[in-house]
Amino acid sequence: MRKAHIMGIEGVGMSALARLLMAEGVAVTGCDLAPGPRARRLGVPVHHGHDPGHLADEDTLVVPTPVPPDHPEVVEARKRGLRVLRRMELLAHFLAQRPSAGVTGTHGKTTTTGMLAAILLEAGLDPWVFLGGELALLPGNARPGRGPRVAEVDESDPLFREVRVSVAVATNLEADHVAPRGERAPNYHESLEALKEAMRGFLAGAKTVVVPAMDPGLLALTEGLPRRLFGPGGEVWAEAVDLSPSGASFRLVHREGPLGEVHLRVPGRHNVHNALAAALAALALGASPEAISRGLSRFPGVGRRFERVGEVGGAWVVDDYAHHPTEVQATLEAALLSGRRVRVFFQPHRLLRTQELWEAFAQALKGAHEVVVLPVYTAGERGRESPEALSDRIAKRLEDLGRPARRMDKEEALAYARATARPEDLLLFMGAGDVTLLARRLVHEG
Known part of the structure; x- marks a missing residue:
């Protein structure tokens, strides 16, 4: 590969791939419907929108998962004889070159990957890292390195089953990115069984499989594989767990003895779970117990994962990427540890997911x-109901459950938050869409 054109280059995963290609001497151009700061930081030519005319002398086109094969830019690339690679195909190519770890799962994969990267950095192993989020320990969302390759592997892309790594980590598995019956989309599995089959394919290709000891579904799925288990009943676990509004402390224990004290700087019991997954994967990659405890304690959190972005009227403003019910509940539990009045501004993400999971x-x-429910962030999807109608349904159901709730559009919600913020509040902006911009506007516009 000499020169690559990357569609959707503003996306967190696509911009990370661009950064890693550039580190290998590949010239990069890109395009995006809404180029922004990630694309600008790359310092490469980026076109606005998608058009076959963007293609010049590139030899490779890299395509994000949602782009269909009949997209005009893809059709033109094939007509010219360019190599066309899906995002997951390029990631698989990178990971096959050296000892590697891939982290997947419905929840926690970005944080777990970041924790593993922090450990390997502390161990002096010079890791190569691909991350679906921003981490202060890295130059953004990716890091070139000569050591083990560590990557977040997104299970929403059915092609993830073909990725081959030395150590495969599955944090959990739930029915997310599963298309409603009779509907199809490139970044959805046809059924829960299809998702499980894809997960089995990914895990079966690894030399070591790391899964939670307390997850019956993943235990059944990994039967007969060379697996190592974390959590109660596994090879490593946490003792004397102390949860606080700002983090968690625990004693990391291996079945052969203590590994050290860990003081996480990210809150919530779910992050103890993520830390155990990262610790066991790090052991499989040769990290020392000292590096594991220090690396986990040093981990600052990934951007948009319970990220406190500032204050308004004395209220804390927190931004979080949670977009699945299990993630939403875990994030809310962490917020409630603060002892503050937790007021959620929730933006459901994707129509098909919300149609299935609104209850x-x-x-x-x-x-x-x-709870203030914003219209669904569609991410370009079309569904049976409008974004507003689906959000109305969630708000009305919350009222039925005895919880103050209403639906507002984004500008209404911003004005409402600004007018009603009190020093005892924690304003929690949740969702994988552009709700993050509301949190930052609230803080910076006052």
Whole structure:
């Protein structure tokens, strides 16, 4: 590969791939419907929108998962004889070149990958890292390195089953990125069984499989594979866990003896789970116990994972990427540890997901003191109901459950948050879409 054109280059995964290609001497150009700061930081030519005319003297086109094979830019690339690579195919190529670890799962994969990267950095192993988020320990969302290759492997892409790594980590597995019956999309599995089959394919290709000891579904799925288990009943576990509003402390224990004290700087019991997964994967890659405890304690958190972005009117403003009911509930539980009045501004993500999980979202949110539901961030999807109607349904269900809730558009929600923020509040902006911009506008516009 000499020169690559990357579609959707503003996306966190595509910009990370661009950065890693550039580190290997590949010239990069790109395009995006909404080029922004990630693309600008790359310092490469980026076109606005998608058009066959963007292609010049590139020899490779790199395509994100949602782009269909009949897209005009893809069709033109094939017509010219360019090599066309899906995002996951390029990642698989990178990971096959050296000892590697791939982290997947419905929840926690970005944080777990970041934790593993922090450990390997502390161990002096010079890791190569691909991450679906921003980590202060890295130059953004990727890091070239000569040591083990560590990557977040997104299970939403059915092609992930073909990725081959030395150590495969599965944090958990739930029915997310599963298309409703009768509907199809490139970044959805046809059924839960298809998702499980893809997960089995990914895990079966690894030399070592790391999964939670307390997850019956993953235990059944990995039967007969060379697996190592974490959590109660596994090879490593946490003792004397102390959860606080700002993090968690625990004693990391291996079945052969203590590995050290860990003081996480990210809150929530779910992050103890993520830390155990990262610790066992790091052991499999040769990291020392000292590096593991120090690396986990040094981990600052990934951007948009319970990220406190500032204050307004004395209220804390927290931004979080949670977009599945289990993630929403875990994030809300971490927020409630603060002792503050937790007011959630929730933006459901993707129409097909919300059509399937709207009731589960309402149940996950019912522990909040108040919920404002924003219209669904469609990510280009079309569904049976409008974004507003689906959000109305969640808000009305929350009211039925006895929780103050209402639907507002983004500007209404921003004005409402600004007018009603109190020093005892924690304003929690949740979702994988552009709700993050509201949190930052609230802080910076006052």
